[in-house]
Amino acid sequence: MSNISHRVTYAFDEKTVHEVTELAKHWKVSKSEAVRLSIHQTLDACKKTVSRSPQEAFRILRQEQPLTPGTGMKWMQEIMKEREQDSLR
Numbered sequence: 001m002s003n004i005s006h007r008v009t010y011a012f013d014e015k016t017v018h019e020v021t022e023l024a025k026h027w028k029v030s031k032s033e034a035v036r037l038s039i040h041q042t043l044d045a046c047k048k049t050v051s052r053s054p055q056e057a058f059r060i061l062r063q064e065q066p067l068t069p070g071t072g073m074k075w076m077q078e079i080m081k082e083r084e085q086d087s088l089r
Contacts (some may be wrong), residue, residue: 012020024034052060 020031020034020038023038024031026036027037029037
């Protein structure tokens with residue numbers, strides 16, 4: 001358990017309170033600890049995602065969506081269409 005040095009108050013909706021309670025029961029910890037663990041795990045996951053270099057992100061994208069002949073042209077047409085729609089607003 002963490003060394004508590006700050007007490008704070010947050011307001012949650014009913015759904016969030018229910019979900020925090022569920023997490024606490026599932027992890028067998030207090031509700032406060034469930035919130036702390038959730039924050040730490042989420043921040044760690046964000047850092048892993050954000051810390052990728054552009055080259056690494058592109059490599060992963062290429063693995064998930066391999067480029068095929070005509071893909072670049074299709075993307076360019078989609079972008080041009082989106083820009084045209086935006087300019088009409």
